[in-house]
Amino acid sequence: MTDVLLTESRRTDPAIWWRQAAVYQIYPRSFADANGDGLGDLPGIVSRADYLAELGIDAVWLSPFYPSALADGGYDVADYRDVDPRIGTLEDFDRMVAALHERGIRVIVDIVPNHSSNLHPWFQEALAAGRGSAARERYIFREGAGENGEQPPTDWGAAFGGSAWERVEDGQWYLHSFATEQPDFNWDHPEVREDFLTTLRFWSDRGVDGFRIDVAHMLTKDLTEPLPSRAELEGLPHDGNHPLSDRDDVHEIYAEWRRVFNEYDPPRTGVAEAWVSSPERRARYASAEGLGQAFNFDLLVADFDAEQFRTIIADNLAQSAASGSSTTWVLSNHDVTRHATRYGLPALEGKPEKQGVEWVRAGGPADWVDRERGLRRARAASLLLLALPGSAYLYQGEELGLQEVAQIPADQRQDPAFFRGGEFDGFGRDGCRVPIPWTSTGSSFGFGSGPAHLPQPEWFAEYAVDVESSDPASTLSLYREALRLRRVLQTEEQLEWVETGRADVVRFARPNGWNVVTNFGTEPFDLGADAASVVLGTVDGGAVPGESTVWIAPSGILGH
Incomplete structure (x- = not known):
């Protein structure tokens, strides 16, 4: 193949680069540790910029790197316009963007708009200001039920277990759809809306090319009294009028965001994490008047099965054609068991998405999983995914064929899903967030100069970048060649x-x-x-x- 052809293939319209992009998700705390403190950082990403360029991706998506107490892996944000000092500085961020842009790699950052950290200055102000204060109006505070307000306002459950309400010192309760350390914003408040527009401009001005929107379907809520019970909520249709999820009025927010995106040349883009009831509902987030794209997670929760894959692909391509958007394809990310492991587990009829959950909950017994078969299937599924029209989202380590790490001692786990259960049912996500191996030796397999923040198993050595780089039959070599060919072969057409x-x-x-x-x-x-x-x-x-x-x-x- 000639360099001319590769050069020609890169000449895509910069305004729509994302429609057919290969995007690589980096979980910053587990990618590369430059200062040896056990936690990945922005200088670590810079040190691996050449690796990313050689891999052949078009963009990176960074999971949250903001100041955070890490109650939920960085998705509890204390400051939306700064960098966690354990990960770096704003100057480090600028150097990272420059290093990636110099190599033709665009940058997408995570935005977490449904909730902040309980350490966010606004929430601390709300706690200090007390009942009826303007500061509390930015969040969702309510009086409790019972004779003295000692019961939560409703029986709603949080995603990470327990009540969705937490009581504060003066007796009021605040809503947290996830961990108690993640109070939900009140998106009816104009200051909340305006502050996020400021945040989008802040990062766009620093060269960010796009944004991944965490739980994009949950921002707006109808909390008109009387509030429904949990059972009543579960019985309501998700038709745009549900009190808590995928409401039609959320798209007013994203229309505002689109106007900000279009202030830039080229326009910034967005991709929604929207767990909604149908492709038609999802398409609204991906509209040209909204974010531009929305994650299609259908393959992520499918068995390795021809009929399922063909149906999912056909349905999503038909929907993207009808809406004018480009679809996305995902097999692994920071929230699920790695697909090289999922595909090596026995099928769970009717519940493929629970395959890895059951295995992790059981402690990862070796006799449950066929690693060789799982990797073989993972390579096959990945090549299929990379050949589809639309954007391919890859998760760090999948290019190595990395398996899930299930056997992590409880005292070394970090994920609230492990400790609190909830809809994750005791399934911890730490196993896919273990720092990736760069070398076959060393205290953290080249991740850093000392031990990693999550324990790496000995078998990581066989998946190390230095081992796979020299093996033409390795999964890394396969991904590199696939991504190289994809730049020549990929078209917008169906x-x-x-x-x-x-x-x-x-x-x-x-x-x-x-x-x-x-x-x-x-x-x-x-x-x-x-x-x-x-x-x-x-x-x-x-x-x-x-x-x-x-x-x-x-x-x-x-x-x-």
């Missing part, structure tokens, strides 16, 4: 399904002649004459082996 004669084999063609075949079964699938045109993936005797994906490209596309 795909066309190709009949294979087998229910367990999926094949599609792109308008430029590029074909992708995934064999979800265990029996080889004969490619016939197309075997000679395979440019990525393994062919054995002219056939695609079981649980594998190949890319087929006519020679004219690649210039040879």
Whole structure:
């Protein structure tokens, strides 16, 4: 392949770069530790900028790096316009953006608008100001139930377990949809809305190219008295009028944000984390008048199954075509069991999303998981994902085929989901947040000069970057080649399904002649004459082996 072709493929409209981007999620505290304190930092990211460029991604998405007590992995933000001093400084942030931009890598940062930390100055002011104060109006305070207000205002539960209400010293209660240290903002308050516009401009002015919006569907709420019970809430439809989730009026906020995004050249972009009831509801977050994109998590909660994958892909591409947005594809992130492990676990009929949860809750028994099969399937699914129209979101370490770490002692865990349960049901997310291995030796496998903030198992050595970089058959080498080819082969146009004669084999063609075949079964699938045109993936005797994906490209596309 020629350098000319690669150069030509990079010439995309800067206003819509995100529509077909490969985006790499960095969990900053677990990526690279430059100062040896056990916690990843911004200088650590700068030190790995060349690695990111060689990987071939278009952008990085940084999970929260703001000042935080880490009650929820940084999603309890104490200051939205600064950097946690344990991670770096604003000057370090500027150096990181410059280093990534110099390598053609754009930067997306996480924004957490539903709630702040209880250490945020506004919340501390609200506590000090007392009942009826203007400061409390920025959050959601209510009087309690019972004769003396000793009971929570409702029986609502928090995502991390226990009541969704916490009582303060003067007897009032505040709403926290997640941890007690994460009080919900009142998005009816004009100061809240204006302050987030200031935050968006602050980071955009520092060169940030886009924003990932945490729980984007939860901001607006209808708390008109009388408040419904938990059972009543669960029985209400999610049709845009639910009191707490995916309300139609939330899009008024994102229309304001879009106006801010469009103040910049090129316009900034957004991607919503919106857990909603249908692709149609999700499309509203991805509109041109709103954020631009919304995460499609459907593959993330699917089994390794041909029918499920084909249905999910077809449905989401149809919805994106109808709405004019580009879809996103995700197999792993900081909230779920890594897909190399999920795919090696026994299927849970009707509940594939609980596969990894059950395994982690049980302590990660080795006899439950087939690691070799899980990795083989993960590589196949990843190649399929990277060939689809739309944006591919990758999670740090998946390019190494990294497995989930389940056996973390309770006294070393950090995730509130582990300690408090709730809708996560005792499932801790620390296992996918363990710092990634850069070298096969060292006290933290090259993550830093000392031990990492979460314990790394000995088997991490075989997944280290220095080991995989020198192995042409490694998962890292596969990702690098896939991302390199993707820049040449990827187009905005949709795909066309190709009949294979087998229910367990999926094949599609792109308008430029590029074909992708995934064999979800265990029996080889004969490619016939197309075997000679395979440019990525393994062919054995002219056939695609079981649980594998190949890319087929006519020679004219690649210039040879």
